[in-house]
Amino acid sequence: MPAFSLDPPQSAWCAELRALAAERLRPLAEKDEPGHVNRALVAELGQLGLLERLFTSGAVDLCLMRESLAYACTEAETALALQGLGAHPVHAHGTPAQRERWLPRVADGTAIAAFALSEPAAGSDAAALELRAEAGASEPIAEPEGGARWRLTGEKCWISNAPEADFYTVFARTTPGAGARGVTAFLVPADRPGLTGTGLDMLSPHPIGALSFDAVPVTADDVLGEVDRGFRVAMGTLNLFRPSVGAFAVGMAQAALDATLTHTAERDAFGGKLKDLQSVAHQVAEMALRTEAARLMVYAAATAYDEGAADVPKRAAMAKLLATETAQYVVDQAVQLHGARALRRGHLLEHLYREVRAPRIYEGASEVQRGIIAKELYATREAAQ
Template sequence: MLSQEQREFAGEVKALAADWLVPIPHTPGHVNRDLVKAMAELGLLARLFPGVETGKPSRDAAALDLCLLREALATQNTEAETALALQGLGSYPVLQSGSDTQVGKWLPAVAAGDAIAAFALTEPEAGSDAAALQLKAEPDGDGWRLTGEKIWISNAPEADFYTVFARTAEAGSRGVTAFVVPGDRPGLSGEHLDMVSPHPIGRLTFDGVAVRRDELLGEENRGFHVAMRTLDLFRPSVGAFAVGMAQAALDAAIEHAGTRHAFGGPLKNQQTVSHTLAEMATRTEAARLLVYSAAQAYDSGETKIASRSAMAKLFATETAQYVVDAAVQLHGARALQRGHLLEQLYREVRAPRIYEGASEIQRTIIARELFRS
């Protein structure tokens, strides 16, 4: 399925991450700007926006390249993977729907590691039902004033700009508008939230935050389309992140089973262990193929991509949960020690089954598509 060039690219990313990113100190709960800057200097952030170095980034995001990048990073350093993914998630709405001025202002800064991006959709009463959001955008001269709250926003409250989705009309999903809001705008404040996984996540409060007409992202009342277009692209890549974590856990389990002795021989000689490893490997490979297939469908321009993206995210994230848990079980108590690779993966692997559409929402999307002609 992959070309030689793509395989070499994935190998290069793994090597760069192992040599240059893993040694950078971890900063749980906060944006690691040193890590982001290092990824920029290695050229990894520019991979999110091909052509950005020449000032003409392509507006057509490549889903498979994004998946390969996220999977490769996840096998080596989940903090780096998450930092890169959040830069993409917050910036791709600008890439896909922004004006030339907006693209020129923000994307080179993101690619250079000088600006932290964030995607601000979820609210206290609008999680899985994103169309129910209530952040108000009230007309004010030639712009708007934003009033309300966002929660569970990655990179908040430290981002330099936010892609914000607000209600401009009482018409469900057709009354949502997207804006690009600088993080230092008066009236915008926030706080960190202490989470199980060590990602930077927070709450944002908008107290009459002014946004100008030139900060409108796309068309007025078409912001829900902007959000869903980004999520359709990113769902397979969330699956790729999960595949990377599953592969890291599988590799650790294989090494452990080959070197750990019990009952007169290595663990791999125990049928229960070998069968567990076989199941872990099979599910990981199946998840990888689903992810790559969905990404290729997106890149080839298939119109009915929602179901395939949902299948990829659903199966890959559920698989990663199984594989990481099985690896912990094979390792025993040592995998529960703070700082162990599997202890870290065990905390990391739970969140992807929730964010960017929980597993239950993915099943709803898949089932709905089954009955469409």
């Protein structure tokens, strides 16, 4: 695996993305009410061609977009990422009809996507999900044509963009007692009868909600991939997006580090500048060291994904784990070095301090990533014997 470094076109593109995020996306983010889908922001991402790149670029480009946008506008980064997370299963496993109906609207920012995997009792343990897909009655449903083959009954929880999304990638149990082997992925439009949602009051700028499925009808035309093979759809999506969560974290860490460099170089303290204190200089060096190490692991994992390497699950888990834990550390240290001013509402670090916590939980908590890494290590050992 070659060491990762940006070539000049990539560096220029990242600089352009940071400028666009600061000049065109951040003003839209600041106008919106927290806890709701910012459709104007999503539409601007579509207008800039960034949403379309979710389906035409590889993992490295996805990470470059997420890191660059996160540096200047975390809300824009998250809006882009959620479109990708919810729609990638349609792009990778959808039928021509599914792709033709939804992907152009996701790409231009007129349809909001959501990835509905977590449940009240099955968050990080995705194989334990309980939303039931039971054999359906024969009443016709308006869309798609034909009778309902299954009825979805149960709940989803902690779903980003719920209940305001236009469609959901939903994972339901089609074979009871089969663990990961009995799960099917469905594309469920938000207007299906029996599907309702409520918003949750979360520490988040975008909506996070719960979904209730009361015998929601779905047919074979709604299946993404194959029946009972939906766990592969979920894990394939997460293997792509976990490194890019790490890129999001690296973008936040870099923003916090740069703010700290400026502050410590300009702040008068104890007869000199704050940076002249050895304890401060060493702490800033540690922040930079960890940020760069996390960045390298993120892009190594993304490169492995793009090259079809065999160890992608392990690398993806390592990248997300290291980068999100690193960002938490760097932002926390940045707050400490800034002092009370960093906790004032509206300060960059106050914003990052709130934003940086959630990535250690979603798309598999840090503890789950450690479990994946260990499982992959032992499987590799056994295969070599």
